[in-house]
Amino acid sequence: MxxxxxxxxxxxxxxxxxxxxxxxxxxxxxxxxxxxxxxxxxxxxxxxxxxxxxxxxxxxxxxxxxxxxxxxxxxxxxxxxxxxTNKSNGPTEGFHNKMEMMTRWAYESRNFENFRLRVLTHCRWDGMMNRV
Structure with a gap:
């Protein structure tokens, strides 16, 4: 109780x-x-x-x-x-939350490349990953 x-x-x-x-x-x-x-x-x-x-x-x-x-x-x-294991998916959930928030901000955005760069910047992308 x-x-x-x-x-x-x-x-x-x-x-x-x-x-x-x-x-x-x-x-x-x-x-x-x-x-x-x-x-x-x-x-x-x-x-x-x-x-x-x-x-x-x-x-x-x-x-x-x-x-x-x-x-x-x-x-x-x-x-x-x-x-x-004692690992959690907290970081993944945090990135997902940021993505949802930025998606709401991006409804008026017409340039996908700018949106993509904003997402990578907010998620602290270091440039080491190949672009798909």
């Missing part, structure tokens, strides 16, 4: 107290979320801690959330492979 204000937390707790089945599902979701957010988890350790989420998925198979269990099962390998 992190990230909630005190009144929100109290309201959620009252709601979960009234619906025990929902409380169990909420707790299972929180456990799965904590597992996904482990910062020091790498591929080897993820494989060692995998039985806990697998138990959760098996429990979901016997509830109305069967579809969620199927989705989690089909995406389990990509989820585990996510920990093979």
């Amino acid at each position: 992190t990230g909630l204000s005190t009144p929100q937390r109290e309201s959620l707790q009252r709601y979960l107290d009234d619906y025990p089945a929902l409380a169990a599902l909420y707790e299972a979701k929180q456990r799965y979320k904590r597992w996904l957010l482990l910062k020091n988890l790498r591929k080897k350790r993820a494989g060692q801690t995998l039985p806990e989420p697998m138990t959760l998925i098996e429990q979901l198979r016997h509830t109305p959330l069967r579809r969620l269990a199927r989705t989690l099962t089909s995406w389990l390998e990509p989820i585990v492979m996510m920990w093979r």
